[in-house]
Amino acid sequence: MEKLTLIKVGGQIVEEPETLNALLKDFSALNGKKVLVHGGGRAATRIASQLGIESKMINGRRVTDTDMLNVVTMVYGGLVNKKIVSGLQALGINALGLTGADMNYMRSDKRPVKEVDYGFVGDVKEVNSDILADLIEKNVVPVLAPLTHDGNGNMLNTNADTIAAEAAKALAKHFDVTLMFCFEKKGVLRNAEDEESVIETISKKDFIEYVNDGIIQGGMIPKLENAFDAIDNGVSQVVITRADQFGKNTGTIVK
């Protein structure tokens, strides 16, 4: 199968013009078929605040009421997505911005209310990879915003790591997929204080031990759970690295 690289970048890097330009340059230089998944939480928080809408986070996840859903739909699907798409077009990459509603490529269920009501937040239910794969074959580069839809006319705010993992799993039917999660560190660190203490490879067994020992904690836990889930579902390789490093074979390889 042909190789495909799916890169997920967080909010901060796509929101500053300098880091965004550097990212788009690195991404455009990457050989072969590719997909970009982006966040945008900081911009959403900033614009919500300017509109007098308070951002409420629980366990690092955004509570999304109707007003906040409008904000993230605007910011992720419009502002951030189109900045990336137009920037990639300027570099000769035939980018296409998508939310899950577009061509119904990713459908979610609104998260059930348990202890917490996250509001209009989606848990991914179904990915239609055929039309995505067809576009990728034609050298179109999908740029995926962290938004899905419920099939009943509602957009749903959806975690970008989840979008990346679900898209990678679905595209693994068509391509030999490498999934790269980019964040602010060079990889999963053995010692949070030491940027050079990158764990080179990590298995599920290692992961459980690291979590028990308190070496891996916080937002890295769901990120690695997403990574293992991707590996268990046909993705060839998952790499966790820093956004300015993804062409350089550094970072933590999840296997």
Added chain:
Amino acid sequence: MEKLTLIKVGGQIVEEPETLNALLKDFSALNGKKVLVHGGGRAATRIASQLGIESKMINGRRVTDTDMLNVVTMVYGGLVNKKIVSGLQALGINALGLTGADMNYMRSDKRPVKEVDYGFVGDVKEVNSDILADLIEKNVVPVLAPLTHDGNGNMLNTNADTIAAEAAKALAKHFDVTLMFCFEKKGVLRNAEDEESVIETISKKDFIEYVNDGIIQGGMIPKLENAFDAIDNGVSQVVITRADQFGKNTGTIVK
């Protein structure tokens, strides 16, 4: 050639939930291949105002500085577009939201500064209809936001009537295209006070006479110029009608 209907609807109708739902229902019931082009100016004005950004209009066109470009990119490309796309998906229509940057389907030049500096406003330069036609053949329904890009990384605010006419012209190479401009009246009126005084057909010669006689004026002039330009460039038929009438063979036929 297969028939294709391209419908342009203004801002107001897509911004109120009731009129939007009625529109999407009518649009989904329309037989054959189709494309929807939407505005969103009122929502842009409202959100700009909430963000403390003043909307400045000259000759009915929005002056688009950097802040306003961010607003229209968010509102047209995100908020309005994704409401329409998710609403159509709920009706079983495989909608795909696009700006001109997406797949580079429509590229513009920033309007040169003459008497007026409109800012980041695009004059359409090039339409790549092949990939659009290819998607339409696969029963994807493009939903076009009034935004293009300059190929150098900048989005450009672009009049929705122009987007509709340029897309219709380009798609006329692939389909037998009917272009429908929907606005708040049942058609071009002989008497602005009488909603029933619809001019049934209008030729370019009639148009010049009507303008000279002051019967046609204001925003209807560029709309009809766009219509004649479309007819001169391969579009089979242009109809000017009210958004709740487009399935009913009413309105003004431009020939």
